[in-house]
Amino acid sequence: LSPYAGILEEGKDFSLEALRVHFEELLDKYEFLVVEGAGGVAVPVKGNYDYAKLARDWGLKTILVARAGLGTINHSFLSWFYMKAMDVEPIAIVMNGFEGRDVSERTNPFIVEELTGVRVIKVPRVEGLLLPAEKRKLLAELVGF
Template sequence: MKRKSVLITATDTGVGKTFISYNIVLTLKEMGIRVGYFKPVETDVKDVPADGSLLCSITGQDLEEAVPIRYSLPLSPYAGILEEGKDFSLDALKEQYLKLLERYDFLVVEGAGGIAVPIKRDYNYADLAKDWGLDIIIVSRAGLGTINHTYLTYFYAISKGLNVLGIVMNGFEGRDVSERTNPIIVEELTGIKPIKVPKVEGLVLDRSVREKLVTLATNL
């Protein structure tokens, strides 16, 4: 294992970070690798954290370990602080990350929303990735509108000094004519050839696609 952890971030909310995280974690588990999951903050939690519960069903982790900070409203973490009045310590989050890094062979860290979403005032997921030394994978949509969102996310990441391992374009269906050209143009703009992920029924991707994602994340 050449890399110990990765941040799965995105161009927006609802793009498929949890879906991509799930397939990476599932494949590593099948490979016999001791893999952990960490979502520092999950919002829109009505009872139990949905994303955390899904991933912990694979890793076997306790939810308190995997998702330490939760807000009930579907907002950014910082907006959750403002609306719900519950603050938290960035130092404590990093301490938890370092503990998990020691406990597992590989750790998938998942953000909330896009890379510029604020976790605290003047502190977002790009800052977290920088502080924690995390390389990142950007998840974006396959269809119309993704070029602008993907390029801006990539450009912002590199402007913050982050190492972008790759771009995963999620949800190819073949219905949108832009899907044919979007990966070509994104590669021309960023120098990164995106991994194209098809829309599937259920949660599990074809093994060949999952292996590409694992190679990208772990550098195996």
Template sequence: MNGFFITGTDTEIGKTAVTAALAQYLSARYRVGVFKPVQSGVTNLFESDASYLSRAIGYPGPCQDSFAYSFTKPLSPIQAAEFAHESISLDKILDMYERVRKRSEFVLVEGAGGLMVPVAENLLMADIAIKCNLPLLIIARPDLGTINHVLLTIHTARSLGIQVRGVIINGYRVHSSGPDIEKTVSLIQEFGDIEVLGVIPWIEAPDTMSLIDLISQWIQNSNQPIANLG
């Protein structure tokens, strides 16, 4: 099965926007399926991660077809489920994933947070990534600490037998006073033995769907390796 499991090095780094933009971009070549095993902090399904992913590929069905669990409290999946007095089942997640996989030629699965986020008792997000059997894409910030966060994620993934396809840095401000981005890329590639597939610039947009469209256009026009994914 072609596809990627997409994880982040942190929360609030634009992982959903990048995943949805990739899905939109790849839809020109494949019948793309999108899946969010668990989402939290959702008070309006139309503005949820799964909804943005579904809308990016023009999926005609309800966004409920693209996630297994959705919770209102903005907490880790295990905590959000406990707050809602629910339990999360790996079997249900994999059953929903299988449905998406069967109707698709290319699948993008977006995790919640990072690989080591607790989902349920004795279940981490990394365990779901392993079960999906897809190579990993890592989305990272361009800020101080990124090198350490990325290398830790790569090390964790490889120690668990998860293939890491590459790293995408999102939201780089050209005139930022933060770390030199070229040096950051170089060090990640050297110490992680991995390819940095792209550095997506900071893009201003009036809403999330507009941002997804603009990132997708940037990927299409980019001469960086991210444009060759798939």
């Protein structure tokens, strides 16, 4: 559910400025923060203000996350294209749940990277475990941590 849908459903609003102030307070307190969007870059946070605009306005480094299978080329390219239009440049594209069992999973990472020029990181499906250490290290390096 998008934050905006929550506003409409519950009849309760929130302040984007207060959210930004809270974010900045957390930045002062912690060395590293992850800001996760819900549903995609074009999902409205409030009205016509979406996650891409929030990432741009807050100066966030972004990682586009997509599933590994069929439909990912279109989803990844359209999301990347929208991000570019909003002046947001993802530093990586993560393909979650990668198993490489079918032709779409085997070819999608290469095609998406070729179309976007953005490095694609394949994250395997691992039930109940954290991201492998080498993938955590790679992501930390990408965001400058």
